[in-house]
Amino acid sequence: MNSVLASIFSADFLFSVIRITTPLLFGALAALVCNRGGVLHIAFEGSMLTAAFCGVVGSAYSQNLFVGLLAGCAGGVGIMLLMGYFNLMLNANRVLTGIALNTFATGGTIFFLYVLCDDKGLSTSLRSLSFPNVELPLIKDIPFLGTVLSGHNVLTYFSFLAVIIVWILVFKTPLGLRIRTVGENPNAAASVGINVIKTQFLTLIIGGLLASLGGIYMSMGYLSWFARDMVAGRGFMAIAAQNLGGAMPLPTFLAAFGFGIANALSNVLQTLNVPAEAVQAIPYVATLIGLAAYSSSQKRQKVLTETGKK
Amino acid sequence: MRNILTKPAKIKTPKEVEKQFNFLRIILAVGIALGIAMIIILLISDDPLGAIYSFVVGPLTTKRRMGNVIEIMTPLIFTGVGVCFIFSANQTNMAVEGGFLLGALGATVIATTLQLPPVLHPLFSMLLGGIFGMLACAVPAGLYVKFGSKPVVSSIMVNWTSLYIALGVINHILRDPSAGFLSSYKIAKTAELPGILKGTNIHAGIIIAAIVVVFGYLYLYKSKFGYEIRTVGKNPEFAAYSGIPVNGVIMKAQLIGGFLAGLGGAVELLGMYSRFQYQGQTGHGFNGILVGIIAGYNPKLVPFAALFLAYVQVGADVMQRSSDIPIELVNIIQAIIIMLVVAERFLHKTKHKQLVKAANAQLEMKGAAVNE
Numbered sequence: 193m194n195s196v197l198a199s200i201f202s203a204d205f206l207f208s209v210i211r212i213t214t215p216l217l218f219g220a221l222a223a224l225v226c227n228r229g230g231v232l233h234i235a236f237e238g239s240m241l242t243a244a245f246c247g248v249v250g251s252a253y254s255q256n257l258f259v260g261l262l263a264g265c266a267g268g269v270g271i272m273l274l275m276g277y278f279n280l281m282l283n284a285n286r287v288l289t290g291i292a293l294n295t296f297a298t299g300g301t302i303f304f305l306y307v308l309c310d311d312k313g314l315s316t317s318l319r320s321l322s323f324p325n326v327e328l329p330l331i332k333d334i335p336f337l338g339t340v341l342s343g344h345n346v347l348t349y350f351s352f353l354a355v356i357i358v359w360i361l362v363f364k365t366p367l368g369l370r371i372r373t374v375g376e377n378p379n380a381a382a383s384v385g386i387n388v389i390k391t392q393f394l395t396l397i398i399g400g401l402l403a404s405l406g407g408i409y410m411s412m413g414y415l416s417w418f419a420r421d422m423v424a425g426r427g428f429m430a431i432a433a434q435n436l437g438g439a440m441p442l443p444t445f446l447a448a449f450g451f452g453i454a455n456a457l458s459n460v461l462q463t464l465n466v467p468a469e470a471v472q473a474i475p476y477v478a479t480l481i482g483l484a485a486y487s488s489s490q491k492r493q494k495v496l497t498e499t500g501k502k
Numbered sequence: 503m504r505n506i507l508t509k510p511a512k513i514k515t516p517k518e519v520e521k522q523f524n525f526l527r528i529i530l531a532v533g534i535a536l537g538i539a540m541i542i543i544l545l546i547s548d549d550p551l552g553a554i555y556s557f558v559v560g561p562l563t564t565k566r567r568m569g570n571v572i573e574i575m576t577p578l579i580f581t582g583v584g585v586c587f588i589f590s591a592n593q594t595n596m597a598v599e600g601g602f603l604l605g606a607l608g609a610t611v612i613a614t615t616l617q618l619p620p621v622l623h624p625l626f627s628m629l630l631g632g633i634f635g636m637l638a639c640a641v642p643a644g645l646y647v648k649f650g651s652k653p654v655v656s657s658i659m660v661n662w663t664s665l666y667i668a669l670g671v672i673n674h675i676l677r678d679p680s681a682g683f684l685s686s687y688k689i690a691k692t693a694e695l696p697g698i699l700k701g702t703n704i705h706a707g708i709i710i711a712a713i714v715v716v717f718g719y720l721y722l723y724k725s726k727f728g729y730e731i732r733t734v735g736k737n738p739e740f741a742a743y744s745g746i747p748v749n750g751v752i753m754k755a756q757l758i759g760g761f762l763a764g765l766g767g768a769v770e771l772l773g774m775y776s777r778f779q780y781q782g783q784t785g786h787g788f789n790g791i792l793v794g795i796i797a798g799y800n801p802k803l804v805p806f807a808a809l810f811l812a813y814v815q816v817g818a819d820v821m822q823r824s825s826d827i828p829i830e831l832v833n834i835i836q837a838i839i840i841m842l843v844v845a846e847r848f849l850h851k852t853k854h855k856q857l858v859k860a861a862n863a864q865l866e867m868k869g870a871a872v873n874e
Contacts, residue, residue, distance in 0.1 A: 234654055274841075282845035287594045287654055291791060292840035299833020306828040307546055428658045435655075469670030476662040479655070480641070487651035 203339035205460060210340070211414065212459070213452030214348045215240065215423075218406030219430025220437065220448045221351075221358045222399040227439045228362055229395030230375035234290035235275050236403050237427025238297030243268030243407030245301040245315075248418040249308065252318035260321055261408060268404025271297060272396040280392055294427075302420050315411075315418035322416040323347050323409075345413040347405060354402065359441040361398070371395050403427070425476065432479045436486045447482070454478040519860045523853050528796060530849065531842035532810070535835045542834070543827055553825035560820030561813055567820065569702025573774065575805070575812035576704075577602070579711040580766025581790025582797060582804040583718040584759035588639070589791075590722060590799045591755035592735035595642045597657040598763035599787025600664030601635035603780060605767025607668040608634035610686050610778040613693035613771075614676055623693040628710075628768040635764015636757050638664050643756035647749045665783055672778055686778035695773040705773035711805075714762060718801030721758075731755045763787060792836050795843055811836075 219236050226232045243264040250263025271293055278284040302312055309317045323346045332342035362368040373381040374391045382388050406426070411418040429451050437444030454475045461471040514522075540554060547553045561567045581598050588595050608631035612618075618626060641660050642653035669684070676686040695706040722728035734741040734751045742748045766786065771778060793811055797803035815832055822829045842848055 278841050278845050282847040284841060284845040284848075288795060288844040289841055290654075291596070291788070292837040292844075295788065295792075295833050295840070296837030299830040299837065303828050303830040303834060306830070307826075312828065312830075425658060425662050428655050432655050432659075435651075467670055467674055469666040469673060473663050473666035473670075476659040476666075479659045480645070480663070483651045483656050483659075484645050484649050487645070487649035490650065 203336055205456060206340040207343075208459060209449070209452050209456040210344060210348060212455045213449050214345070214351045215406040215409050215414065215426055216430055216433060216451050216455075217351045217445060217448040218354065218402050218409065219427055220433040220444050221354055221441070222402035222406070223431045223434035224437070224439050224441065224444050225358060225362065225371070225402065226395055226399040227434060228368075228375045229371040229392055229399075230378065231276070231279070231392050231395055231399075232431070232434075233275055233279065233286050234428065234431065235271055235293040235297075236399075236430055237423055237425070238290075238294040239268040239271040239400055239403040240407035240410065240427050241294075241297045241301055241421070241423045242271050243404035244411035244422060245305065245407075245418050247404075247408040248315050248318060248320040248411045249304075251412065252315075252320040255319075255321065257321050257323065260412060264408040264412075265401055265404040268407055269397055269400035272400030272403070273393070276393050276396045280389055298421060301418070305418065305420065313420055318417075320417065321412065323413045345409065347409040347413050350405070351409075354405070355441050355445045358402070362441070367394070403430075406430070429475065429479050432483050436482050450482070451475060451478065514860045515864070516857050516860050519856050520853075523849075523856060524798065527849055527853075528798075528843055531839050532796075534842060535838035538838055539831055539835050542831065547825055547827055549825055553821050553827050556824045557817040557821040557827075560824075561816040563820075565701050567816055569699065569704050570816045570819075571809070571812045572702070572704045572708060573812075574815055575808045576707045576711050576773070577766045577770040577784075577786045578789055578793050578808035578811060579804055580714060580769065581763050581787050582793030582808055583714050583801045584635075584639075584762035584766070585790045585794030586718060586722060586759075586797065586799045586801045586804065587731065587755045587762070588759035589794055590728075590735045591731050591752050592738075593643065593646070593653055593752060593756055595639055595653040595657045595756050595759070596787065596791065597639045597642050597653075597660045597664075598635075598759060598790050599783055599785070600657075600661035601638035601760045601763035602767040602770075602784055602787045602790075603668050604634035604638050604664050605631035605764030606771040606778060606780065606784075607671060607767075608632070608764060609693075609768035609771045610672070610676060610689065613689035614687045617690065618692060620692045623690060624695055624772050627689075627693050627772055628765055631768025631771075632761040632765040635762070635767060636760040639756045639760025639763065640753075643753050643760075647753055661783060661787070668778075668780070676778070678777065681777065683779070684781060688776050689772065689778075693772055694776075695769065703774060707769040707773040710765075710769055714765070715801050715805055718762070718804070722801060727751075727754070763790065766790075789836075792840060795840055 219240060222236055223232060246267030247260045247264025251257055251260025254260065275289060275293060278289045279286050305315060306312050309315055311317060325343055325345050326349065328342040332338040362371065370381070370386050370391050371394070373386060374388050374395075378388045381391070407423065410422050415422070430448070433447040433451055434444050436447035458471045458474045543553050543557070544550045561571050581602055584598050584601070588598070609627040612627040612630050613623065616623070616626070638660055642657040645651045645656050646653050672686050673684060678685060678687040697703060697705050698708070722731065730741070730746050730751045731754070733744070734746060734748050738748050741751070770786070789811060793804055793807040796807040796810070814835060818829045818832045821827050
């Protein structure tokens, strides 16, 4: 037990929490933007997976990190645009289209992985590139904090920055106002001359870019290769984190961090003498509990406001 | 006057047009998806014609492969009918995937630990499997009814949790150390579902599947309970106003759906395997969702949808063995079919024209009758 506590309250553990939170945070921010714009869907999983795959392939064939980034974003945004086309233009049910796109991403990535690498599991035969880790100049010399905060991937630092960018974008810019108006009431938005469909597509593109970064981080930062199904439900956890955070940037960040801790915990406990399966289930069970807690608090609040009105 | 008397049957009601049109749309969606698959094969394969041949005709070439189609179809019927119940109540509970796996686990528990006479043994195994599957679907359903959290995300979390529960139980309690890989002890001979056709692995499960289809159709479309489920699915406010206990009905639909998924897992395990040896999610649940969508959530049509999907899967498997096209092509085909089938506005204009034509025809007829 002592060893468990020791490994949880160590700098290494906190370092790994931040590392693991990164894709969840990107995904959660993507879900946040989409939720604000009234186009919350469940294809983040597929978007992240496609981005992870396209990033690896793009960087491997061009040997250029930037091209990899572009390819990854194109893949992730592409899934979102398909979502938009079917949902907004063809009136398809959002959840079912989401299931379809996730299936498409799972099958499509493995399909092309096999075509390109002759392997259905890993992309290790491709010489793909990774984003570098960065030592923060002054902070790295601070004893405990330095080990925790310094030496992370570029994308990890960008994910923290993205929290602020998303906050500014959604709450401080004209575009953000339009996104929120469309999300609150599309008819009212249309009546004041906002192009609803265009705004919703823009929202999906912004969400797609954020989700793509999460996927790209998975295959070009967290790991340096693509593995089948490597997103493993993170796209759904991201939606849950965004729910828990009430579609506000800072609470969403904290919720994503909470899921990050659950994930990291499962990694740490795995090395100790705990049944691996029980530990691997932690993030998913934590998400379930979080969802229940959030929804019940919402329900109570509704009851309170309703009785308050009387 | 003459006109009305001689050919009144020829004029279609808008409802008939709609029905006919939905059928046409599904056929077209399937056609487009297969077309895109052909294009992908043409672009990628070194021997596209051979690949397409083995994809299209492969399943029919040997008795064994035809048997494979029926074997793959069997579990899909169970999850497909289960999905009909859940989605008819307009609940997107995808825990049929986890329910299927837990169902297989439940069957394993009884089939490896208890000693029972032949008929009772598979019966109890399937019963516990069904209950386990029911529990999996009950979690997202309960979370929705109690707390109001939508089942979309929670059911995915339940699927992963179910996977680790199943792997954990197998690994720590039922693991056969002599097997050489992660699997349970062998299930008792008395618990196995017997094969029913020599030269294939087709087993008695297909008969149980047929019973499930009949039960599902009668329950959903011919009984008061089924009517309640469909009413709640279409319009919960109206249902509540007419005195239907909405939450109870939502819960019931998902419990039945989960039970059927779990039953499917149990049947698959007892009929096809000698031990529990799944290492990951089976995909039978998600494929069941696709089957349900193609069947329009009507259990009567589930066998046909399942047959189609099984045929495509066996075809892709034959193609994978004989050419350079991986089997995951199936997922791409499936995704395209779902998207086109659920796209309301796909072929919207044609449908509109047909409806207007039918309505006009009816009006003319009425006008003629009035004029007489």
